[in-house]
């Protein structure tokens with residue numbers, strides 16, 4: 622999943638380089654993390670809170 626926003630909507634950029642991924646949700650590029658639903662939820666909540674702070 623994306624370490625930035627917790628999204629699992631991530632794609633490999635370069636097939637030869639397994640550590641480079643792009644997140645379709647927040648445009649993050651780089652290595653992704655493996656985690657369970659609990660961790661994904663925590664990251665998503667943090668991300669959403671950060672987005673709110675930016676807009677306010």
Ligand SMILES: [Zn+2]
Nearest residue numbers: 623626644647
């Ligand atoms: Zn993301």
